[in-house]
Amino acid sequence: MNRRTLILDGAQAASDVRDHLGLDLIVPVDPYAIAEGLGIRVRFLPVSMEGFYQRGNPPRIMLSALRPLARKAFTCAHEVGHHWFGHGSTIDELKADDRQDSEIPEEILANAFAAFLLMPTVAIRGAFNRRGWKPATSNPLQILTIASEFGVGYDTLLTHLSVTLNDMSHSVRSELGKWAPQRIRKRLLGHDNADGLVILDEKQRSPAIELNEGYALAVPTGASVRGAALIKSQSIEGFDIFDAVARGCATITTNAWQTEARIAPAEFVGAANYRFLEDPDE
Numbered sequence: 001m002n003r004r005t006l007i008l009d010g011a012q013a014a015s016d017v018r019d020h021l022g023l024d025l026i027v028p029v030d031p032y033a034i035a036e037g038l039g040i041r042v043r044f045l046p047v048s049m050e051g052f053y054q055r056g057n058p059p060r061i062m063l064s065a066l067r068p069l070a071r072k073a074f075t076c077a078h079e080v081g082h083h084w085f086g087h088g089s090t091i092d093e094l095k096a097d098d099r100q101d102s103e104i105p106e107e108i109l110a111n112a113f114a115a116f117l118l119m120p121t122v123a124i125r126g127a128f129n130r131r132g133w134k135p136a137t138s139n140p141l142q143i144l145t146i147a148s149e150f151g152v153g154y155d156t157l158l159t160h161l162s163v164t165l166n167d168m169s170h171s172v173r174s175e176l177g178k179w180a181p182q183r184i185r186k187r188l189l190g191h192d193n194a195d196g197l198v199i200l201d202e203k204q205r206s207p208a209i210e211l212n213e214g215y216a217l218a219v220p221t222g223a224s225v226r227g228a229a230l231i232k233s234q235s236i237e238g239f240d241i242f243d244a245v246a247r248g249c250a251t252i253t254t255n256a257w258q259t260e261a262r263i264a265p266a267e268f269v270g271a272a273n274y275r276f277l278e279d280p281d282e
Contacts, residue, residue: 032076
C-alpha cells in the first residue's frame with residue numbers, strides 16, 4: 001500500500017472517530033477527551049520519548065511530560081490512531097516535529113490520523129477563509145493564529161498545509177519555516193519572556209484552548225477574562241496580552257465567542273484529566 005493510500009485511510013479513520021463521538025469536522029477538538037471517549041487512559045510521565053501506546057483492558061497512552069505543549073497533543077492523537085487501527089503496543093521515540101520521515105505503514109497511518117483528527121481539511125480551509133487569508137500567501141503571525149485555534153504546533157500546521165493538503169508551495173513553506181515561534185513572540189510582544197504564545201482572534205472557534213504556566217495568551221482587545229490563572233500584562237494593537245500564572249481555568253468571552261483556557265504546569269506528571277485542575281486528588 002503506497003503512502004498516499006495510507007494517508008487517505010488515516011484521514012477517513014479520523015473522520016470516523018469524530019463521527020463515532022458525535023463531533024463535527026469544523027470545531028477543534030481535545031485529543032485527551034477523544035482518548036477518554038474511546039476508553040483510553042492517558043498519563044504524562046517524566047521520560048525522554050514521544051509516547052507509548054499499550055493495548056489492554058483498559059488501553060493506555062503514556063506521553064512525555066518533557067515535550068512541548070502542542071507536541072504532546074499531537075502525540076496523543078497519534079497514539080489514539082494506533083488504538084483505532086488495532087495496532088499492537090508501540091513506543092514512539094523522539095522525532096522531528098513534522099514526523100514525515102517514517103516509512104513504516106503503521107506510523108504513516110497514525111501520523112495521518114493525528115493530522116486529520118486535529119486539522120480536518122474543511123476546518124483548516126474554513127479557518128483561513130473566515131479571515132480572508134490564503135495558506136499560499138500567509139505570514140508567520142497568521143500561521144501561528146490558525147495553529148493556536150487548533151492546538152497544534154507552528155511547524156506541524158506548515159507541514160499539514162504543504163505536504164498533506166498541498167495548499168502551500170514548498171518555497172513558501174521553507175520561508176515560513178525560518179520563523180521560529182520564539183521569533184514571532186518577540187515580534188508581537190516586544191520581548192521573548194514567555195515560554196509560549198497562543199493567539200485567539202475574533203474569528204476563532206475553539207471551545208477550549210490549552211496553555212502551560214509561563215505562556216502568554218493574546219485575546220481581542222476588550223475581551224472579558226474571568227479566572228485568577230490569567231493576569232493581564234500588556235496591550236498591543238488589536239490584542240490584550242495575558243500571562244498564564246497558575247494552574248487552573250479561565251473563561252474568555254467576546255461578542256463573537258466564549259472559550260475556556262486551561263492552564264497546566266509546564267511539565268505536569270499524572271493523569272491527563274487532572275492536568276489543569278487546581279487541587280486534583282491524584
